[in-house]
Amino acid sequence: MLKPLLIEIGVEELPAVPLLKELKNIEKKYADVLEKYSLLCEFEFYYTPRRLVMWHREFKTSQSDSVEEFFGAPLAIAYKDGEPTNACKGFAKKCGVTIDELSSTVKGGKEVLYYKKNVKGKESSELLETIISTWINSLEFGKTMRWGSLTNGFIRPIRWVNVLFNDQLVDIELFGVKSKKETFVHRISNFNSIKIDGAKNYFDVLKDGGVTLFPELRKENILANFKTIEENNSVNIEIDEELLNEVIAITENPTALLGSFDEEFLKLPPEVIITSMKEHQRYFPVFKDGKLINKFVVVSNALTDDFTKVIDGNETVLRPRLADGLFFYHNDLKNGLNTKGLEKVAFFKGLGSVSDKIDRERKIANILFSKYKPDALEDDLNRAINLAKADLMSEMVYEFTELQGLMGYYYAKEANENDSVALCIKEQYLPNGEDSDLPSTSLSAIVAMSIKLDTLLALFSVNQIPTGSRDPFALRRAVNGIIRITKEYNFDFNMIEDLKELASSYENIDMKKLNNFFLERVKQYHKVNPSIIEAVLASGEKDLNAIDSKIEALNNIVNSEGFSECFTTFKRVANITKDIDLSVEMIIDSKLFDSQAEENLYLEYNKVLNTNYESYEAELDSLLGLKPQLDKFFEDVMVNADDERIKNNRKSLVASIYKSILKIADIKEVSI
Numbered sequence: 001m002l003k004p005l006l007i008e009i010g011v012e013e014l015p016a017v018p019l020l021k022e023l024k025n026i027e028k029k030y031a032d033v034l035e036k037y038s039l040l041c042e043f044e045f046y047y048t049p050r051r052l053v054m055w056h057r058e059f060k061t062s063q064s065d066s067v068e069e070f071f072g073a074p075l076a077i078a079y080k081d082g083e084p085t086n087a088c089k090g091f092a093k094k095c096g097v098t099i100d101e102l103s104s105t106v107k108g109g110k111e112v113l114y115y116k117k118n119v120k121g122k123e124s125s126e127l128l129e130t131i132i133s134t135w136i137n138s139l140e141f142g143k144t145m146r147w148g149s150l151t152n153g154f155i156r157p158i159r160w161v162n163v164l165f166n167d168q169l170v171d172i173e174l175f176g177v178k179s180k181k182e183t184f185v186h187r188i189s190n191f192n193s194i195k196i197d198g199a200k201n202y203f204d205v206l207k208d209g210g211v212t213l214f215p216e217l218r219k220e221n222i223l224a225n226f227k228t229i230e231e232n233n234s235v236n237i238e239i240d241e242e243l244l245n246e247v248i249a250i251t252e253n254p255t256a257l258l259g260s261f262d263e264e265f266l267k268l269p270p271e272v273i274i275t276s277m278k279e280h281q282r283y284f285p286v287f288k289d290g291k292l293i294n295k296f297v298v299v300s301n302a303l304t305d306d307f308t309k310v311i312d313g314n315e316t317v318l319r320p321r322l323a324d325g326l327f328f329y330h331n332d333l334k335n336g337l338n339t340k341g342l343e344k345v346a347f348f349k350g351l352g353s354v355s356d357k358i359d360r361e362r363k364i365a366n367i368l369f370s371k372y373k374p375d376a377l378e379d380d381l382n383r384a385i386n387l388a389k390a391d392l393m394s395e396m397v398y399e400f401t402e403l404q405g406l407m408g409y410y411y412a413k414e415a416n417e418n419d420s421v422a423l424c425i426k427e428q429y430l431p432n433g434e435d436s437d438l439p440s441t442s443l444s445a446i447v448a449m450s451i452k453l454d455t456l457l458a459l460f461s462v463n464q465i466p467t468g469s470r471d472p473f474a475l476r477r478a479v480n481g482i483i484r485i486t487k488e489y490n491f492d493f494n495m496i497e498d499l500k501e502l503a504s505s506y507e508n509i510d511m512k513k514l515n516n517f518f519l520e521r522v523k524q525y526h527k528v529n530p531s532i533i534e535a536v537l538a539s540g541e542k543d544l545n546a547i548d549s550k551i552e553a554l555n556n557i558v559n560s561e562g563f564s565e566c567f568t569t570f571k572r573v574a575n576i577t578k579d580i581d582l583s584v585e586m587i588i589d590s591k592l593f594d595s596q597a598e599e600n601l602y603l604e605y606n607k608v609l610n611t612n613y614e615s616y617e618a619e620l621d622s623l624l625g626l627k628p629q630l631d632k633f634f635e636d637v638m639v640n641a642d643d644e645r646i647k648n649n650r651k652s653l654v655a656s657i658y659k660s661i662l663k664i665a666d667i668k669e670v671s672i
Contacts, residue, residue, distance in 0.1 A: 002041075002058035003166035005124075006199045007132060009052045009174070010160035010184060016249040018141040018155060019047070029138045030054060033131050038063045039124060046213050048252045050184065053213065055199075059165070063121030070095050072113030075104055088113065125165055129172035132163070136174065150176055160184060160193065167198030185209020186252050188303035210303040211252045218248050222299055225256030226284075229297060233258065236287045237297050243278055247299040250282075254299045257307050258286070259315045263294045265322040268329055269410045275400050276321045281314070328395040337390045337411040345392065350462040354389050357454060361385055364502055365450035372491050374442035376420060384424035384447050387412060391425075405429050431481045438488050445485045452478040453502060460514050461506040479521040486544045495519065496542045522547060528555045531671040538666035553617035554665045557624065564672055569627045569634075570661070574668035576639060577655040586656040592649040597636040601629040605657055616664050623661050630657070 027045050034040040039060050046053040072078060072091035079088060084099050092099045095115040105114040136154065144153035154175060161179040163170040169181045182193040183202060189210040196202045203213070212218045222244065226237050247254065265273060270285075270292040277283035277296055286295035298314045300307060343355040351357070362385045369381050391397045391408035400407075409426030420443060427444040428451055430437055439445040456478050459465075466475050486493045495518045503509045522544070523533050528551060536550045557563060593599050604626055613619035639654065641647045661667055 001061040003061055004164075004199050005054075005056040005059035005128075005166075006162070006164040006202060007054040007128075008160075008162040008183060008202070009132075009136060009158060010162070011050060011052070011154070011158050012156040013049045014047075014156055014249070015141075016049075016246040018143075019249050020245055022139055022141050023047075026052070026139060030135045033135045033138070036134075037127050037131055038066070038121070039127070039131070047215060047249070048211060048213060049250050050252065051213075060124055061166075062123045063127075065121050066119045068117050068119050070113075070115040071105075071107055072102075072115075074110045074112050076110075078113050091115075125170055128163060128165065128170050129174075132172060133174060148176060162196070162202075164196075164199055164202070186211050186303050212254070215248055218251060218254050219244070222247065222254050222256055225254075225299075226297065229256060229258050233295075234288065235293065235295065238274075238285045238287060240278065240284070243282060243284065247282055251299060251301040253301060253303050255302070255307065256284075256297050256299050257311050257314075259283075259296050259298055259311045259318070261294050261296065261315060261318055261322060265326060266292070266294055268322070268325055269407070271403060271406055272325050272329065272396065272400065273322065275403060276325055277318065279400070279402075280321055281318055283314070283318070324399070325396070328399060332391075332394040332396055332407070332411060333414055335394075337387055337408065337415050337417075339386065339390045339393070341393050342389060348459065348462065348464070351458050354392065357458070358385060358389055360454045360458065360505070361388075361450045363505060364453050365446055367502065368446045368450060368491075372442065372446065372489075374446060376441070376443040380418065380420045380424070381443060381446065383417070384421045384428075384443070385450070387417070387421065388425050388428045388447065388451070431484055433477070434480070438484060442489050445489050445491075449482055449485050449491075452481050456482075457499075457503055457506050457509065457514075460503075460517075461509050463508075465513060465517065475517075476521055476524075479518055480525055483522065483525050483544055483548075487548050490545055492546070493544045494542045495522070495544060526551050529558065529671070531669055532558060532665075535665040535667060535669035538669050539662055539664060550616050550664050553615060553620055554667075554670070556617055557620055558670055558672065566624050566627050567667070567670065567672055569630050570624065570658075570667050572634065573630065573654055573658050574666075576651065577658045580651060580655045582655060582659045582662060586652040586659060587649075588652050588656060589645075589649055592646050594646070595636050597629070597633045598650070598653070601626065601633045602653060604629050605653070605660075609660065620661065620664050623657065623664075626657060630654075 027043075030043070030045070031040060034043075041056060041059060043059075044055045046055065070091070073087040077087050078085055078091070084092075088099060088102070091113050092102055095102070095117070097115060097117075101115070103114050103116075104111050106112075107114075137152070139155075141155035144155055145157060146153040147157045152175070158175045158177050160182065161172065161174050161177050162181065162183050163172055163179045164181070169179060172179045180193075181197075182195050183205060184190075184193055185206060186209055194205055194209065196205055206213050212221065223239075226239065229235070230237055273292060274285045277285060281296075281298070284297040284299075286293055286297060296314075296318065298311075300310045302310050304310070339355065339358070342358070343353050345354045346352075347354050347357045362382060365381055365385050366378070369378055387408065388405070389408075391404055391411060394407055394411070396407050397404045405426055405428050409422050412422040412425050420441070423441060424439075424444045424447045427439040428447050430439050430444075430448050439448045455473065456475055459473055459475060464473060466473075471477075482493070485491065496515060499514060499518065500511060503511060503514065519537070522537075523530065526533055526548070532554050533551055536547055536554060539550070541547050541550060588602065590599070590602060593602065608622045608626065611622065613622070633654075637650060639647065639650045641650065
């Protein structure tokens with residue numbers, strides 16, 4: 001039988017960030033618990049800052065009956081001289097029956113003790129307390145709180161519990177709180193608890209009490225408010241999805257409001273204003289004609305018809321934040337952009353100061369500059385490297401650490417540094433994520449690449465190597481950034497030889513671990529069939545850019561129509577050549593050919609060999625296009641001929657073809 005089930009766990013206001021981090025796991029963890037107790041069925045999950053809600057339109061009233069089987073020791077061990085042994089007695093005790101009630105069955109070719117019993121499913125109401133408690137205790141929000149005399153904790157104190165099964169209260173206790181047939185609405189509507197009759201009444205009470213229970217509806221309401229503000233004021237609101245999710249999580253009755261601040265603060269770089277509004281106040285910036293204006297949008301949780309005081313209050317709170325920013329900005333401009341003091345700022349234990357890091361980065365940058373020869377001045381490169389970390393000494397970056405690099409850019413511009421240097425400072429940390437922008441010039445790319453390479457090599461030199469999911473210094477992200485930069489700017493970076501050269505300035509680097517780490521990132525970076533990556537790497541290619549191009553080429557061909565038939569032929573080619581040393585030159589004597597199939601294959605192969613290709617894909621496509629000639633060759637010719645010279649000549653022909661393919665990828669490694 002199926003009945004509706006409502007579970008509401010009422011809490012003090014949940015912090016948005018920990019809640020959102022665990023959000024993707026909450027439903028799965030609940031489903032896992034239901035499955036464990038054989039009660040899994042459809043449900044909906046809702047949340048507000050003050051409640052976690054599970055709603056089943058239909059929930060089983062009891063577990064299904066089941067059959068439980070027990071297998072014991074072989075009969076030869078269970079009985080001795082017709083008498084039950086301790087093994088038999090122990091098995092009977094485990095099953096909760098007498099020895100006479102046991103039977104036997106065949107398992108694994110042996111006759112063993114056996115007992116089967118029918119298990120009647122438990123009533124769901126008896127299990128709900130355990131289910132809810134197990135689920136709640138499985139949630140991981142980071143830090144927890146303990147309150148009262150409790151020894152266990154939760155992210156915030158639990159204040160009420162409401163569990164209704166078929167509109168009847170289920171008596172449970174959670175963190176010392178006993179379930180009651182009541183809930184709480186928006187505090188401005190009613191501070192006291194409200195009695196409820198059942199599930200339908202529950203949803204109505206929340207709605208009437210100013211609580212929008214459904215997160216998606218809160219989002220729709222906020223976005224609708226945004227649209228109205230934009231249309232009424234001819235402005236654009238920058239919608240940061242992460243920030244939007246936060247305000248959805250901290251409001252029960254969201255209303256978007258337009259506020260303003262003094263135009264004087266627009267003297268600040270836009271990023272300073274935006275960061276201050278987002279980080280400290282959760283405000284959305286407002287633009288007009290593509291420029292930031294002295295307006296902001298706040299999402300209020302108030303329940304009122306007059307929001308004047310709410311807007312005034314938020315404007316009052318923002319003003320000193322921006323005033324501080326303007327004060328820091330003017331002070332930083334007065335002090336200028338310089339690196340004095342960085343020699344006293346430690347980078348990492350055993351790796352010296354930030355000033356020492358700059359010296360290492362400069363050395364790498366000059367090596368890369370000589371290698372890639374960008375259309376830029378080497379003096380600009382060294383100037384950019386020297387000033388890249390200077391803003392770490394600024395008051396603004398001390399207050400807003402996420403603005404490092406960006407503030408250096410603005411201070412460099414104010415100090416009349418040239419545009420190339422300023423841009424390098426601004427883009428030094430790019431890319432800083434999977435979807436991040438890349439440096440916009442080759443000089444910026446070299447600076448960014450040098451910074452990432454030093455961080456990687458320096459930390460490996462003091463054995464700070466990522467393990468498992470632990471990567472506190474984002475070294476995996478650094479390698480991903482290097483891969484993206486080399487691809488974008490066509491930099492030929494050999495992950496063995498170039499790393500070896502650059503690592504020579506660092507002590508105690510385990511090159512094998514470094515190379516394996518780099519190689520693993522290459523494998524993880526490319527989102528294709530893993531066997532395609534292995535096939536390309538098996539070719540011996542070490543250049544990041546070439547690896548990327550070859551993977552793309554092979555992936556396109558493997559996913560093309562008819563590849564599976566082609567693959568069969570070249571798998572045979574690989575098998576024939578497996579005992580041949582492909583590192584030596586293949587000698588083919590056309591005078592030893594004694595069939596048209598041999599001559600045709602050799603002729604077509606030479607055409608392919610002597611063609612200039614614009615891409616690896618075109619070259620590989622032509623090589624695999626030899627399939628008809630190869631099939632005819634295998635049909636008409638006996639490779640392992642009695643004459644040793646003819647046999648070796650035929651093997652050399654086949655091996656030459658495979659060797660040409662192997663320059664791009666070892667195709668036999670592909671799994672289809």
